[in-house]
Amino acid sequence: MDRIDELADALANEATPVSRAPRPLWLASLWFGAVALYLLLALLLAGLRPDWALKLGDLHFLAELATLTAVLAASSYSAALLAYPDLHQQRRPALPLLLAAGLFLVALSLSWLDDSPPAPLPLHSIECSLLIAFFALLPALGLMLALRRFASTHPGLAGGASLLFAFTGGALWLRLFELNDSIPHVLLWHYLPLLAAGLLGVWLGRLLLKW
Numbered sequence: 001m002d003r004i005d006e007l008a009d010a011l012a013n014e015a016t017p018v019s020r021a022p023r024p025l026w027l028a029s030l031w032f033g034a035v036a037l038y039l040l041l042a043l044l045l046a047g048l049r050p051d052w053a054l055k056l057g058d059l060h061f062l063a064e065l066a067t068l069t070a071v072l073a074a075s076s077y078s079a080a081l082l083a084y085p086d087l088h089q090q091r092r093p094a095l096p097l098l099l100a101a102g103l104f105l106v107a108l109s110l111s112w113l114d115d116s117p118p119a120p121l122p123l124h125s126i127e128c129s130l131l132i133a134f135f136a137l138l139p140a141l142g143l144m145l146a147l148r149r150f151a152s153t154h155p156g157l158a159g160g161a162s163l164l165f166a167f168t169g170g171a172l173w174l175r176l177f178e179l180n181d182s183i184p185h186v187l188l189w190h191y192l193p194l195l196a197a198g199l200l201g202v203w204l205g206r207l208l209l210k211w
Helices: 002-014 024-046 059-082 095-113 126-147 155-177 183-208
Strands: none
Touching: 024 059, 024 126, 024 155, 059 095, 059 155, 095 183, 126 155, 126 183, 155 183
8 A cells, every 4th residue: 555655656746737728718818919919010010091080980881890800809719619629618619700700791781781872893803812811821820830739629610710810800900901992892802701711721720730
């Protein structure tokens, strides 16, 4: 019995202390704050759209920005939940993201219905998608590296949420930077690529986050 006690004490002394994993809300807040600072830096370097003061009185535009920010926060939280093997005891990690996306679609639909006469289409097209992707590169890489430190049992969904988070940040930046109010253009070249980014993230997550 003494030998068993001695062995147990020896094993306990040799064990390497393991730091406790942060809570998902704290983790999501950290990621959201990092992208917010990155967005602020990008706006300081590139500037705001010239009519930003007038847009402060546009309720449709403000609703679009608010719900897009909600998608950004919800995708960050969903990615944080999906990083844990047990989803941190949450049965529906994508529910906040689905609710935020629903509100965002409602805001866009109301803007489209009220767009009379319709705003003119800009002369460019895919350039907006490329700018969003360029903005998203650094946050996407950082979040993927952060998720690799966890043991997600849903690597595809975690990757999808992380890339959606990064590209949503890019879409938010571009709406604050670009002088453009054409809803069809915004839907096609700003927001539709977010779905493609989420699908790409599912593939990358299965490739890079599996263990």
